[in-house]
Amino acid sequence: MEISEKVVYLDNAATTACAPEVLAVMTEALSGACGNPSSHYSVGYEAKEFVDTGRAQVAKAVNAAPAEIFFTGCGSEADNWAVKGTAFTKARQGKKHLITSAFEHHAIMHSMASLERMGFEVTYIKPTSEGYIRPEDVEAAIRPDTALVSIMMANNEIGTIQPIKEIAEIAHKHGVWMHTDAVQAVGAIPVDVKELGVDMLSMSAHKFNGPKGMGALYCKKGVWPQNLIDGGSQEARHRAGTENVAGIAGMGKALELATTDLEKRMAHEQELRDYVIGRILKNIPEARLNGGLTPRLPGNVNISFPGLEGETILLDLDMHNICASTGSACNSDSLDPSHVLLSIGVPEEIGHGSMRFTFGPQNTMEEAKYLCDVLEEVIPRRRAMSCMWLQGQNKARQYSLKGEQ
């Protein structure tokens, strides 16, 4: 097989490249509007216009009012703010219990752990083996002192889409605020804050061809998590710090572009996703898909290859100029198996051999086919060197059957 000269980037859930239109507006903001958006003279007003435009574009894309969009330094900051800010606000009413899932992004998991160390209580809802949170499980966990329900909209590793609307209804029935980490969803699938009925929603620009270091938190009118960053009066006094003017302009433009032809883009990504899943499960013995197929992010493939360790596959793919990820990219410096896969019942030894491929609008069917060609070559070759594969095939088969129950 000929190695692709061009880099085949299949890690769009980790990050994406800035779109040319995004770069253009950011360059314009960086080179032209050099004033402080809070200053009252023309170059200040020019900078403010970039901020206002960006805010309006983000608001429109998620069906919010511009005054309900608060820019942050990243998606993680938006998550920290929603979780910790709500906990601090509600603690004043004696509400010190939070509900989340066991397979959230670390921005949520570690924020919750941090609150636990401060004396808050947290309930972690276990997903089904298909990777979904059952609304009834959330309802059963609600207590009179529950302050917040925070469930991610789409899982960053396995791409499963959660029933946020139903969960938000339950939360509100009990007078509890509802937050969703929609970092993987915004720009990838339709996100309408009114339709979902959430109080807070986190997003991150670099997941939809915007700049890195740029996020936002939607807060429904009247919902105020306590500030985490105090200082000046930026973001309606809720998040201090001179605005990242170019970042905001870039985020607005990127989300406008991503949502313009979303249906077409989703159909394209889903075609590539379904091709790869279908071919790999058919041609590579014992390969298994992690997470249910419906509903699932259109560009997400997460497959375990029993008998192998993910990094081996990652290096082989890199030698073929393919960029992918083992489990979660955030976790690549850790040797622990992914907490997401463990939460849906994948055994540790199988979890180690899991790969995530995430498609974006720029990927082609030719690239999807090339990925399958390479996997069909490297997986059997590496398995032939693996004592676990050669000696443990029966064991592995038992595990995979167990996981499918």
Add this chain to the structure above:
Amino acid sequence: MASMYSAKVMEHFANPHNVGEIPDANGVGEVGNPKCGDIMRMYLKIENNVIVDVKFLTFGCGAAIATSSMATDLIKGKTIDDALKLTNKAVVEALEGLPPIKVHCSVLAEQAVKAALSDYYRRQGIDPEPIVGKLEEDCDHCESCGN
């Protein structure tokens, strides 16, 4: 190509030496555990105190494969006494370094050699511990996965 590994590690990963089984091996050792994501199995063919052949099968990351390959290279054709002197440090040096989080793979490679030599002595009815030393229990040598 930019990599977290040295060129030497990538060379041994891409085309590992001494892969496979030895059907008539007279010393076989296995170390590691699947939960940590590394298992090494080493086969030795020993004649007149000399390791005339060595092969391995490894489940693990790139570093686990490269350290297995290098460790087998370093002991092939050597006497048992020389093989017993193999340290994880020597494996790391021969590979031109390993990232700190992967050093445990070199420890595993050293342990795999010792486990196979212990098995060789055990088959002769000789207690390996005074010669090879006590093998560390799984996971005790490594804190990388927090188990």
